[in-house]
Amino acid sequence: MTTGPDLARGVDRFTIQTRDLNLWYGDFQALKEVTVRIKPRMITSLIGPSGCGKTTLLRCFNRINERYENVTTTGEIRIFGRNIYDTGVSLSELRKSVGMVFQRPNPLPISIYDNVLFGVRLHMPRMTFSRGQKQELVETALRDVQLWDDVKDQLRRKATLLTLEQQQKLCLARLLPLKPRIILMDEPCSALDAEGIEHIEELVDQLRAKYTIIMVTHNMGQARRISQECIFMFLGRIVEHGPTLEVFLTPRHKDTEMYVTGRYG
Amino acid sequence: MSADPVNTRDRPTLRRLAAVPAGCRGLTEPLIEWLIRICGWSAILFVAAIFFFVLREAAPMLFGKLDLVEFFTSTDWQPTSEVRQRYGILALLVGTLHVSLLAMAIAVPLGLGAAVYISEFSRGRTRETLKITIELLAAIPSIVWGFIAYMVLGPLIIRVTGAPVGVNLFNGSVVLALMSVPIIVSVGEDALKAVPDAYREAALAMGASRWEVIVRVLFPAAKNGLLAAVLLGIGRAIGETMAVLMATGHAVLIPRSLFDPVRTLTATIASELGEAVKGGDHYRVLFVIGLVLFAVTFVVNFVADVVVKGVGSERRA
Ligand SMILES: Nc1ncnc2c1ncn2[C@@H]1O[C@H](COP(=O)(O)OP(=O)(O)O)[C@@H](O)[C@H]1O
Ligand SMILES: [Mg+2]
Numbered sequence: 001m002t003t004g005p006d007l008a009r010g011v012d013r014f015t016i017q018t019r020d021l022n023l024w025y026g027d028f029q030a031l032k033e034v035t036v037r038i039k040p041r042m043i044t045s046l047i048g049p050s051g052c053g054k055t056t057l058l059r060c061f062n063r064i065n066e067r068y069e070n071v072t073t074t075g076e077i078r079i080f081g082r083n084i085y086d087t088g089v090s091l092s093e094l095r096k097s098v099g100m101v102f103q104r105p106n107p108l109p110i111s112i113y114d115n116v117l118f119g120v121r122l123h124m125p126r127m128t129f130s131r132g133q134k135q136e137l138v139e140t141a142l143r144d145v146q147l148w149d150d151v152k153d154q155l156r157r158k159a160t161l162l163t164l165e166q167q168q169k170l171c172l173a174r175l176l177p178l179k180p181r182i183i184l185m186d187e188p189c190s191a192l193d194a195e196g197i198e199h200i201e202e203l204v205d206q207l208r209a210k211y212t213i214i215m216v217t218h219n220m221g222q223a224r225r226i227s228q229e230c231i232f233m234f235l236g237r238i239v240e241h242g243p244t245l246e247v248f249l250t251p252r253h254k255d256t257e258m259y260v261t262g263r264y265g
Numbered sequence: 266m267s268a269d270p271v272n273t274r275d276r277p278t279l280r281r282l283a284a285v286p287a288g289c290r291g292l293t294e295p296l297i298e299w300l301i302r303i304c305g306w307s308a309i310l311f312v313a314a315i316f317f318f319v320l321r322e323a324a325p326m327l328f329g330k331l332d333l334v335e336f337f338t339s340t341d342w343q344p345t346s347e348v349r350q351r352y353g354i355l356a357l358l359v360g361t362l363h364v365s366l367l368a369m370a371i372a373v374p375l376g377l378g379a380a381v382y383i384s385e386f387s388r389g390r391t392r393e394t395l396k397i398t399i400e401l402l403a404a405i406p407s408i409v410w411g412f413i414a415y416m417v418l419g420p421l422i423i424r425v426t427g428a429p430v431g432v433n434l435f436n437g438s439v440v441l442a443l444m445s446v447p448i449i450v451s452v453g454e455d456a457l458k459a460v461p462d463a464y465r466e467a468a469l470a471m472g473a474s475r476w477e478v479i480v481r482v483l484f485p486a487a488k489n490g491l492l493a494a495v496l497l498g499i500g501r502a503i504g505e506t507m508a509v510l511m512a513t514g515h516a517v518l519i520p521r522s523l524f525d526p527v528r529t530l531t532a533t534i535a536s537e538l539g540e541a542v543k544g545g546d547h548y549r550v551l552f553v554i555g556l557v558l559f560a561v562t563f564v565v566n567f568v569a570d571v572v573v574k575g576v577g578s579e580r581r582a
Contacts, residue, residue, distance in 0.1 A: 062470060064466065064469060064470050067466075067469060069388065091472070092472040092473075092474065093472070094472075095469070095470055095471060095472035096471070096472045099470070099471070100470040102463065102466065102467070102470075104463060106461075106463035106464065106466065106467040107467070108464055108467060108468065108482060108486075109464065109485070109486050110485060118468070118471060118481070119471040119472065121481075122468075122471060122472055122473050122477060122481075123472060171467075174471070175471070178471070178472075
C-alpha cells in the first residue's frame with residue numbers, strides 16, 4: 001500500500017475506515033454494519049465479550065479471513081484511503097503494510113535469524129541485502145522488541161524453543177523489517193504470565209509512536225493501561241468507540257457500562 | 266462427568282483389579298510384562314532369523330567357491346551353463362539401480378505433488394474422492410500391475426516410441442513409480458497435515474502466497490515426514506518383484522537406452538529359485554543375492570535414519 005492519488009485525502013486523520021462492513025461465516029453473521037475510523041499512531045483497543053466478533057473484525061483488516069472458504073464480506077474497508085477489496089489491491093502488499101500478531105505465538109519452526117528475515121525474503125528480490133545488512137536488519141528488529149540481548153548468541157537456534165514471551169516478541173520483531181504501517185494484535189498476551197504481559201505492554205507502548213496499533217484484549221485493565229482509544233463490540237456490532245477513559249468512565253451505552261464494570265463475562 | 270460412559274464403566278473394573286489378592290496380582294503383572302516384552306523382541310528376532318536363514322543357505326557359496334570380485338564386477342550371468350557357470354551380478358545391480366532411480370524420478374515429484382494438492386488445495390468431496398482412489402491404487406496386487414505393464418503399457422510403448430520390445434527399463438520404472446506413488450502420497454499427506462495451521466497463517470499474514478507457504482514453510486516443517494515418504498517409496502521400488510519381473514523384459518544386460526530390457530536382483534531370484542537345484546551352487550548364489558538385497562535395504566534404512574535425525578536435529582534449524 002504505497003501512496004496513491006486518493007491517499008492524500010484524509011490520510012492523516014484516519015488510517016483505517018470501514019463502512020457498513022458485514023461478514024458471514026456461512027449463514028452466521030459475525031459482523032453487522034461495522035462502521036469505524038481508526039486513528040494513526042496510537043493504540044486502539046478492541047474489547048467485548050467472547051464471541052462478539054473482535055477477532056473477526058481484526059482479521060478483516062489484512063483480509064486473512066478469506067482463507068476460510070465459507071466467509072462472505074460486504075461493505076468497504078479503506079486503509080490509507082484505498083479500498084482493500086478493490087480488484088487492483090495486491091494481498092501480498094496489503095499484508096506487508098498491515099502486520100499481525102496472533103493470540104498464540106506462532107514463530108516458524110526455523111531459526112530465530114530466519115524468522116526475522118522471513119518477510120524480507122518474501123518481499124525483496126534474492127540479492128537485495130548483503131550478509132552484513134541482513135545481520136543489521138535482524139539486530140535492529142530484535143533490539144526494537146528488546147529481545148536482542150537474550151538471543152544474540154543463539155540466532156541459529158530454532159525459534160520454537162524460546163519461551164512464550166520471547167516467541168511473542170519475535171513474532172512482533174519479524175514484522176518490523178517490512179516497515180508496516182499498521183500492526184494488528186489479537187490478544188497478544190493471553191498466553192503469557194504476568195511478567196510477560198508487562199514486558200509486551202511496555203513494548204507496544206513504545207511502538208505506538210511509529211505505528212497504528214489495534215489490539216484485541218479481554219483484559220480491561222490492559223485496555224485502560226495502554227490504549228488511547230477503545231472500541232467496545234457486542235454481538236457483531238460496534239457499540240461504542242471513543243477515547244479509552246471516556247469509554248470506561250462515562251460510557252454512553254448500557255451494554256458498555258455493564259461490560260466495563262464486569263457484569264458480562 | 267456423570268455423562269462420561271467410559272469413566273463410569275472403567276471404575277468398577279479398576280476396583281476389581283485392585284481387589285485381586287496380592288499373590289495372584291504378583292503373578293499376573295510380570296506375566297503381562299513378559300508378554301509385552303516378547304512382542305517387542307520378536308520383531309527383532311524375526312528379522313535376525315530371516316537373516317540367518319538366508320545367510321545359512323548362502324554361506325557355503327559365499328565363503329567358498331564364489332569369486333566375490335567377479336560376482337560384483339562381471340556382467341556375465343550364466344548360472345545354468347553346461348560348460349562353466351558364471352555368476353556376475355553387475356548387470357542385475359545396475360538394472361535394479363536404474364529401474365529404482367528412474368521410478369523414483371517419476372514417483373517423487375508425482376507423489377509429493379499429489380500430497381501437496383490433497384493436503385493444501387483440495388477440499389471436501391474432491392479430497393475424499395482422491396484419497397479413496399489413491400488407497401485403491403495401493404491395494405492393487407503386484408501381479409495385476411505386472412499384467413498391466415505387459416498387456417497395456419508394453420504395446421503402448423512400442424506404438425509410441427517404435428522400440429522393439431515394450432517390456433523394458435522404462436516400462437518397469439513407470440509401473441514401479443505407479444506402485445510407489447500411493448505410499449508417497451499417503452505418508453506425505455500425513456506429514457503435511459501434521460504441520461500446525463498456525464505456521465501457514467503466520468506466513469500468509471506476512472504476505473506469502475500459497476505457493477510460498479508450501480515451499481518456505483510446509484516443506485521445511487514437514488521435511489522428516491516427506492523424507493520418510495520418499496524412502497518408503499524407494500523401499501517399495503527396490504523390493505518389488507512380480508511387477509518388475511513382468512515389466513522389464515528380463516534380459517541380463519546393462520541398459521544403453523530407456524527402452525532396453527533389463528533385469529533386477531529381485532526378479533532374478535523370483536524367476537530362478539524355483540528351477541535351481543536345492544543346495545546347488547546356483548541355488549546358493551541366489552541366496553547371496555538375497556543377502557545383497559538385505560544389505561541394500563539396510564543401508565537405505567540406515568542412511569534414512571541418519572538423514573532424518575541429522576536434518577531434524579533440534580539445535581540447528
Ligand atoms: N471460522 C469460523 N467459522 C464459523 N464461525 C466462526 C468462525 N470464526 C469465528 N466464528 C464465530 O464468529 C463469532 C465471532 O468470533 P470471534 O471473532 O472469534 O469472536 P471474539 O474474538 O470476539 O471472541 C463467534 O460466534 C464465533 O463462533
Ligand atoms: Mg478472539
